Amino acid sequence: MTPPRSHRWLALVPGLLAALVTLAFAGYLLLTRGEAAEQRASLLEQDLLWQKQAIEQQVAIDRDAVHGLAATLSGSDYRSPIFQARVLSLLQTSPEIVGLSVQDRAGHIEWHATQASWALPYRGEPGWGEVWVSHGQPRIIYAVQTPDRRRLLIMVLALDRLLQQQVPWWIAQRYQITLYSADNTPLASKFQRQLDPAGVIGHIALNEPPVGLTLKAEVYQTPTNPVTETLPWIVFALALAMLASTWALGRMMRVREEAEARLRSETALRTAMEDSLVTGLRAMDKHGRVLYVNRAFCEMIGYSAEELIGQHPPMPYWPPEELERCEAVFDAILAGRLDRNGFSTRFMRRNGERFDVHVYASKLIDGNGQHIGWMGSMYDVTELRREREALQASHERFVTVMNGLDAAVAVSDAQSGELLMSNQQFDRSFGLPDWRGRCCVVPFVPRRAEPPVDAEWYDGFRQHWYQIKGRQSVWVDGTAVWLEIATDITALKGATERERRQNEALQQTARLISMGEMASSLAHELNQPLGAIASYASGCRNILAAPTPNLTQLDQAIDKMGEQAKRAGQIIRGIREFVQRRAPHRKRCDIGTLLDTVLGLLGHEIVRRGVDVSIAQAGELPPLYADAVMLEQVIFNLIKNALEAMDATPTEQRQLAITLARNDGNLRVAIGDRGTGIAPEQLEQLFKPFFTTKDSGMGMGLNICRSIIEHHHGRLWAEANPGGGCRFIFTVPFAEETEAHEP
Structure with missing residues (x-):
């Protein structure tokens, strides 16, 4: 029977509506070229409508096919070759039908299709049954009453196969399609790629079968492509294709309603599916x-x-x-x-x-x-x-680069410690054979996620030092791994140690040179106590030669002799500590005492050169926590340089100004002279090794002074002295800020 014309037009209404919505969306794209997210959401809606129609049409086709089989079934003629051929054709053209059986009203199975895998007893009424899941496979039953009303033809429909068959490749490449039950439980999915983390999700309810199923689509991540400029035309062509498809499906449905054309329509549908x-x-x-x-x-x-x-x-x-x-x-x-x-x-x-x-x-x-x-x-x-060949070539290039590195590189599993990858330098450095197979590695140093590891490690077995850099990363399979790079710094360590020893030797040499220059001053300083001792000894002899020795005067003379001997001993001991090569030894000391010691050593030079020395101190200053001998060497070199800088200055203008002040938690010492001064471009070069402005200087004095001050966490610099000359300034912390570190 031919359906009414109005019914034929109603079959086209969903497709026409979908085409109109798609055309409107294409026009919107042409006019506004809006955001890609809006385009994707609108396209998702249209594709869901199309997918819904395709699934519902296939379910209707399967339902009509079962009705056709039931209508031709009378008595026990389901064993006839014609009926069997129709059943086989139906199962081949509709893979989603996994069960087909004939049952009586009590649920006893009289016949089931041997090509199907499901034959379940059914005691319900004709129509659709409830959805159930068995072994992870969603199923639904549709029952049709035979003409004799004593039997039911039962069709078991596999929803997962239905989804796999009805979701075309172009839909599967755009979305993950998931079928949900009425209680929002996922039943089946079809997907190909990873989902976009900010993807768009669409839902639509299925009217066929009428059991409350919902279709959900999740958008895949799609890279930006210049082809989006032609998207409106593609959407327009899609609308025409949807319209043509709707018309073809409507015509096919009308033809399939006639029993004599059912097999031809099913063959056409199979051909269309194969061509797609x-x-x-x-x-x-x-x-x-x-x-x-x-x-x-x-x-x-x-x-x-x-x-x-x-x-x-x-x-x-x-x-x-x-x-x-x-x-x-x-x-x-x-x-x-x-x-x-x-x-x-x-x-x-x-x-x-x-x-x-x-x-x-x-x-x-x-x-x-x-x-x-x-x-x-x-x-x-x-x-x-x-792509595989390119990936293999890329891997070979990566391995070549890794094996060409001088550093040892290893990747190990963060949980088990299994060595996943290592370069040849790692294998050579730690003696790993090529045939080692699976093995575990021990971390060089304790690991931490943040910040990345950057430490040194000593290999006691091979007696090598390594610089270790490690960080946590993610391996190709998504597991957490540790990437560690070990660089052999044994030679660098040796060079650093040699540099340290050379620096100590240079400091010792500078002290010895300074002692050579102080020889005349030392002779003058020692002559005074020695001459006094000789005078007191002569006086003691005279007192003893008297008929009645004055014992009180004798006792006083002996005390004076002892004081002068102690003074000479202190001078010699201070000089010996100054030139003695030893490790730094910090202790509490007073800047005034250090300054008095240095001025005492240079007193003869100050008098000989006719220099006027002034000391200005801003209030009471706390004690220092420093190596007294090293600071004495710094003060000695700076004052001696200031005295030598004023050789060309008239005698009446030779002034040495020493200023002691407190700058926050530091002691600030400034030593200024009235010499010829230093050019601005030479101020920073003064502290470089072997740079000197003297004819016979080594150029190491100021460099050693800066090293000593920086060792005490201070600063040393030079600047022009207001009124002429140059001024050297250094700062060192007071004792109260470093007292916690005192051994």
């Missing part, structure tokens, strides 16, 4: 003659279906240089030597271009269950092979 695949399909008889090829296969090789059907080997798409390999694959398929992993070979397009394919083969079974030939599916793997 991107996989090339080829059917052959037992002798290798081509029976059928789909559109994707024709597009793959560039020949039409009319040119290919009926062909025998050798095929026109076999390259001459690959003829033997293609014949070997062809003969293996005809002989039934099928490989589950398929066959790899190479085909030739009509224009002569070669491309790699992977062929899977299986038996071709007709409607009567007879083996009539072979079915093959072809996948173009040219780009995949190129």
